[in-house]
Each structure stands twice: as structure tokens, then as C-alpha cells.
Amino acid sequence: MPFSNTLSYTDSVHCFRSGQPFNTEAVVATTDRTGPGQPVSFSVEERDNALILSRELKPADQVFGMGQSMGGLNKRGRRFSTWCSDDPSHTPEKESLYGSHPFLIVDGEDTFGLFIDYPGEMFFDIGYTQPDLLEIRIPSLDVDLYEFTANDKKAIVRDFRKLIGKPYVPPRWGFGYQQCRWSYPDAQRIDEIVAGFRDNDIPCDTVYMDIDYMVDFKDFSIDEHKFPRFESWVQDKRAQGIRLIPIIDAGVRIEEGYDVYEEGLEKGYFCKDEQGELFRAAVWPGLCAFPDFLKPETRQWWGHQYKTLTDLGIEGFWNDMNEPALFYSPAGLSKAIDTVSAARDKNIGIYEFFGLKDSILNMANSREDYRSFYHEPEPGVRVNHEQVHNLYGTNMTRAAYEGFEQIDPDKRFLMFSRASSVGAHRYGGIWFGDNHSWWEHLKLNMQILPGANFCGFLYSGSDIGGFGANASAELVVRWTQLGVFSPLMRNHAAMGTRDQEPFAFDSHSMSIMREHIKLRYRMIPYLYSEYMKAVDTGDALFYPLAFEYDDDRSRKVEDQLLVGSSLMNAPVYEQNARGRYVFLPEDMLLWKVRHHDATDAQILKKGDHFLELPLEEMPVFIRKGCMLPLTEATSWVDERQPEILEVLVNLDQGACYELIYDDGISQDWQKGIYDSLLLAVNRVDGELIATAEVTRGQVPWSTINFKIYQQNGSVVEKSVLL
Ligand code: MIG
Numbered sequence: 001m002p003f004s005n006t007l008s009y010t011d012s013v014h015c016f017r018s019g020q021p022f023n024t025e026a027v028v029a030t031t032d033r034t035g036p037g038q039p040v041s042f043s044v045e046e047r048d049n050a051l052i053l054s055r056e057l058k059p060a061d062q063v064f065g066m067g068q069s070m071g072g073l074n075k076r077g078r079r080f081s082t083w084c085s086d087d088p089s090h091t092p093e094k095e096s097l098y099g100s101h102p103f104l105i106v107d108g109e110d111t112f113g114l115f116i117d118y119p120g121e122m123f124f125d126i127g128y129t130q131p132d133l134l135e136i137r138i139p140s141l142d143v144d145l146y147e148f149t150a151n152d153k154k155a156i157v158r159d160f161r162k163l164i165g166k167p168y169v170p171p172r173w174g175f176g177y178q179q180c181r182w183s184y185p186d187a188q189r190i191d192e193i194v195a196g197f198r199d200n201d202i203p204c205d206t207v208y209m210d211i212d213y214m215v216d217f218k219d220f221s222i223d224e225h226k227f228p229r230f231e232s233w234v235q236d237k238r239a240q241g242i243r244l245i246p247i248i249d250a251g252v253r254i255e256e257g258y259d260v261y262e263e264g265l266e267k268g269y270f271c272k273d274e275q276g277e278l279f280r281a282a283v284w285p286g287l288c289a290f291p292d293f294l295k296p297e298t299r300q301w302w303g304h305q306y307k308t309l310t311d312l313g314i315e316g317f318w319n320d321m322n323e324p325a326l327f328y329s330p331a332g333l334s335k336a337i338d339t340v341s342a343a344r345d346k347n348i349g350i351y352e353f354f355g356l357k358d359s360i361l362n363m364a365n366s367r368e369d370y371r372s373f374y375h376e377p378e379p380g381v382r383v384n385h386e387q388v389h390n391l392y393g394t395n396m397t398r399a400a401y402e403g404f405e406q407i408d409p410d411k412r413f414l415m416f417s418r419a420s421s422v423g424a425h426r427y428g429g430i431w432f433g434d435n436h437s438w439w440e441h442l443k444l445n446m447q448i449l450p451g452a453n454f455c456g457f458l459y460s461g462s463d464i465g466g467f468g469a470n471a472s473a474e475l476v477v478r479w480t481q482l483g484v485f486s487p488l489m490r491n492h493a494a495m496g497t498r499d500q501e502p503f504a505f506d507s508h509s510m511s512i513m514r515e516h517i518k519l520r521y522r523m524i525p526y527l528y529s530e531y532m533k534a535v536d537t538g539d540a541l542f543y544p545l546a547f548e549y550d551d552d553r554s555r556k557v558e559d560q561l562l563v564g565s566s567l568m569n570a571p572v573y574e575q576n577a578r579g580r581y582v583f584l585p586e587d588m589l590l591w592k593v594r595h596h597d598a599t600d601a602q603i604l605k606k607g608d609h610f611l612e613l614p615l616e617e618m619p620v621f622i623r624k625g626c627m628l629p630l631t632e633a634t635s636w637v638d639e640r641q642p643e644i645l646e647v648l649v650n651l652d653q654g655a656c657y658e659l660i661y662d663d664g665i666s667q668d669w670q671k672g673i674y675d676s677l678l679l680a681v682n683r684v685d686g687e688l689i690a691t692a693e694v695t696r697g698q699v700p701w702s703t704i705n706f707k708i709y710q711q712n713g714s715v716v717e718k719s720v721l722l
Helices: 153-164 187-199 230-239 259-267 296-305 330-342 350-361 367-371 385-407 439-454 473-483 507-537
Strands: 003-010 013-018 043-047 050-056 062-065 078-081 103-107 111-117 123-126 133-138 143-148 177-179 206-209 243-249 280-283 286-289 316-320 373-378 381-384 414-417 429-431 489-491 542-544 561-563 567-569 579-584 588-593 601-604 607-612 618-623 626-630 644-650 655-661 675-684 687-696 703-709 715-721
Touching: 003 153, 013 153, 062 439, 103 153, 111 153, 143 153, 153 439, 177 507, 187 206, 187 230, 230 243, 259 286, 259 296, 296 385, 316 385, 330 350, 330 367, 367 373, 367 385, 373 385, 381 385, 385 414, 439 473, 439 542, 439 561, 473 489, 473 507, 507 588, 507 618, 507 626, 507 655, 579 618, 588 644, 601 703, 618 626, 618 644, 626 655, 626 675, 644 655, 675 703, 687 703, 687 715
Parallel strands: 177 206, 177 489, 206 243, 243 316, 316 414, 414 429, 644 703
Antiparallel strands: 003 013, 013 143, 043 050, 050 133, 062 103, 078 123, 103 111, 111 143, 123 133, 280 286, 373 381, 542 561, 561 567, 567 618, 579 607, 588 601, 588 618, 626 644, 655 675, 675 687, 703 715
């Protein structure tokens, strides 16, 4: 047996160590309890310097997890690998995307969870080669395996999250609607975009600055021709309720006289090649050096660079290209040129021709390039990049996060990353990278959310409307409806594609989006509360129905999600659909939202329903005994103090809800400082009594208006003054 050491964290969490694993720092919990000798849920075998984990899959077994990956909620029948990839074409057969999240839950007669703490590529065959076999190949003998044996799926998620630490908490304004595009070319265009939101009465909190704001794509530079008087312009936008969020790329342009490059070079902060020379590869800025984020000194230095922009009033960033993406290396380029030149004037065969074509196409993100450079995590310790590939983006984001802690320890900055591995959730959120304006990717967006959440990426979301390709108004409307529920709600589009802002289409589409974006703002107190609770409990914000209801039907629902403790979501994700089938695992209150402030709802019985859902309408389902608090819609998150909180109640015997609030910007939550409003409706002697009580701190609302829907169809309104 390969295990040198087994540890127990609790009775249901065990770690099995083989060899001497690289310390990924994914797990932060510690223990000194010894564990059982062997995992009970799967077997482990050593084969050709690899570990093979296997387990029979019973007919009823389903497999959840795998983080940010293709496929439905149930991953059975597919193959995956863990390799952070800059791949903008998420076609169904893709085995890895931008994040590496090797955590899964097998659920059937027995239930168990598995996390493999290993920073390189692994292969997951989940009933693909053989329908009844789960087989995982780890091409190393140095690895930590974690087994989770609680027999409840949610308990497994919580156990896992206890190991890997609490998720990053964004500022509350990060729950507002956000607008991006590659690229708004200059300040003037951004001014127009801001006016587009404000003049059309569409709420918005941020506008993004994509790579073209820099001088020659140099990190931490600003092109002053395009963005004159940057600092005062940032303040102007702030006065309009808009924060600007610049992109930061991993590659540092090689250019004499560029301070970031020169300092990094002088201090030895960049990755080196086999000979100990600077590793160079091209990305947007041309030839670049790549910060060795695995080295603590590099992280400290890099984190400090963000101050250049925070000093100018910037309060959030997105980290891109940090798989790291490599367009080509000088070596790769000359090899490709040689291959092409050798074919000149020859009558090459078709296979040679294909090889020639591939030599050009495969130049980007090539394995040979990844194998050709090294990290130095500790002085004198040299690690080949390929072994630790998946840690790169995580450590870039960690550098940023730790930099913010230095810059302003009490403030929350907005931060999310493209590449990630388990553990990155402590430093920032993630977005799901370069999807397309395809209906398939709207559905994929929904199906990725739970897996990402299990790994602690609560602050996550897809590019709404799709990044690549042109979007239709209908697609953007439906996607915006789904986006209402995800903490990171950002519309983004690629260079060369059609404009995609809510006001870029016809006025009818715009007015639909206005209503649903306003609904989002009304829902922020709920989403924020659920977020903060999930940070604390280790729950996901989005669960498949299978995690809450164990009837056969609920277990198989692939296109509806629970959102926090009160809600269920069933988005429309097909073109021209003017309705959809929904399965209700229990009686629920259905609010078909057409206008953000017309809260007429109806009780719908447990079972199957076909719902008419014209483009103007999106469904929100409130679970039995649950509440949905709704604040006033504002034009940006902290535009003004709201006064009225409306609460939709699906009354069972009673109903209650704890609303969590805080200042939304400081790190006080880490010290356990927050506000709490307890809402309750009870039946006392045949009469309905509604109460609202601030049990901690303070909340802005002074009037709480309950709208209580009873199972018999009657609606009662009650008002409580605080
Ligand atoms: O190679 O900065 O995923 O969001 O707009 C493309 C330009 C580089 C990829 C990111 C995308 C961003 C784009 N970037």
C-alpha cells in the first residue's frame, strides 16, 4: 500500500498520504489524529509510477462536483482532466477548462466524497470507458487523498470546505450589475456606456477596463492619451456610482526601462528555463517574463504593484491569462517555422500537411513550453512548471489578495481570477472564462455553478450574453435572467463581436433587462445574506435538487437549482421557448417576475408543471416555510439608504428568515461583526403574527412589509415598523 501516513480530521474526513507531496496549501485545517489505514470508498493501486483509484459505479450512482467543468450536474459518463487551460472554445468534449478542481461526490447506495490534493494533471474517467467504473489516474506517487464519508452530500461539501478555509468575501457593491467589453477603447467610450445605464434607468455598479487601457499591454501602466487625468476621471465615475475595474495579465512585457520588468529581473522574481536564464514567451504584450508566483518574495512584490492603481482610486481588479496562457515561445516558434520551411517546394503528403498545420496551431499553450520552465518555491528548490501548473493562477490571485491586505487591511477589494485551483477561493472569486454567445453555454453557466461553489468559489459567474460570437437580444435577455442569481453578475463580450450592453438592442429587450436587473438589486440583501451564511457554514449557494430532496425525480433534475435556503431557480435556456417544464419537489410560491415591483405570486403544487414564460417573464420559486426579502431597487448598490423591505412569504405552519447585513466594505465580518434582522410569521390562535427584530447591530430599513401567501391561496399583508 502506498500510504506512509494517514490522518483523521474528524470521524468522517480522512487523509491518506503517499510519498512526499508538494505542499499546494489547498488545505489549511490541521490535525494530529491518526486515521484508518485504508480508504473505504475506493481502492488504490500503484501502476507504472502512477496511482490508480477505482470504484465500481452502481446503476443508480450519480457523480457531482469536478468544479468548473463541462457536462451536466451529474458528471457520470464523461472524462475529465485537471489542467488549467486557456481554451476559449468550450465545446462539449473538452476535458478541462480554466480551473483545476478535483473534488467529487459519488452518490447512490453509498455516498462519499474525494479530493485529490495534487497540483499537476490527473485523469478522471467517470463511467466513460466502462459505464460501471470510476477510475482516476494520478501520474505521480506523491499525493494526498482526502476521503469524506459523511452520508449526506451537503455534509460532505461542508467537511471539504472546513479543510480548505473560508471563501473570499467581495465588497457588497460587487453584487451589483457589472458591464465589461474587450475593450472600451477610451474614457470617452466608458463615459458613454455609463450614460447608457444612467439615462436608461438601468442599474450598474462597475465598468471594466480590458487590456487596451495599458501602454503596450504593460501591467500597471495607463495610456494617458486614452485616459487623460485618470485619477480625477475615476472620481467622476465614482460620483456617478460607477467603479472602474482594470484587468491585470500574468505576463510582464520584456522592455528595457519598464520598471516592473526591470525590478523583477534584477531581484530574480521571474521563472527561469533549464539553464537558469529568463523564461520568455509571448502573450499580448509580445515577449514576456512570467512572475514566479510560487515564490513568496515574488508574491509580495507583485501584490505591492496593485498599489499603483489603488493610489489612483481603483478598488477592484480581474486577473487574466494566468494559466498561464502562452501564445508562443521563441523556441516553439522557430521549430514551427522550420517545419513549415522544410515543406517548401516539396510535394508533401496529406498527413504531412496536417502535421504542418498543427505545428502552427499547437504553438500556443504547448506542453513543451510548460515543461521548459521552473519555479523556485524555496531557495535552492527548483520545481518544473508542469508538476505544479495548476497553482499558477491561484498564486497570482493570492499575491493580489495579500497585496490588498498590505495596501488597506480593513478594506474589501473586488478580485477574481480566470485560472484557479482548490484554495484560490480564499483570495478571490473566479469567472468562467471565454464562453460563447451560444444557448448551450447559458445552460452550461447554470450547470457549472454548483461544482464551483463546492470548492468555495461562491463569488463566480459566466460572461453574461456570452463572450465569443455575436449575441441575439433574446439570448442576452434570458442570460441576464439567469445572471440575477449569481453573485458575480457581469456581461462581457469579445473584441469584434456585436455590442452587448442591455441598451445595445431594441427598446423592448432593454426594458425587459431593466426590470430583471432591478429585480437583482432588490434581491441583493437576500443573496448577500445567503453568501455570508455560506461563507460561515461551508455550504454552496447553488445546490442541485438532489442535495436537498432524495426522491427519485429530484435526484435527476439537471436544469433547476436551489439558490440559498429560500429559492429555487428554473431558467429558460432555449431559443424561442416561451415556457418550460419545471419539477416542484414540494409546494412552492411562484413569482413570475415581469415588473420588479409587482410581487403577485401564486402557490404551485408539488409535481410537474409546464410554465408559460414569455421573454418578459422569469420565474422565482420560494420554498415552503421560506421568505424572500426584497429591498428597494437603486441605481447602484450604495446609492442611498433604503427604507422599505418587502418580504414575500410562502407560509407553511410558520416561516422565518435571518437576514445578515454589515457595512459591506470592511473586513469586520472576519471578526464576527455583522448585523442580523430576524423575520418571522407565525400563526397564534388562528391569527397571523409577523415580527421583525434586529438581533445584532443595525439595519437600514425602517418599514418591513410582509406579503404572506398561504397554502389556501389567500394573501395577507402585514407591516412592522422597526
Ligand atoms: O486572449 O483581455 O478571458 O475576458 O476580454 C484573450 C482580453 C485575453 C481573455 C479573457 C477575456 C478578455 C480577453 N482575454
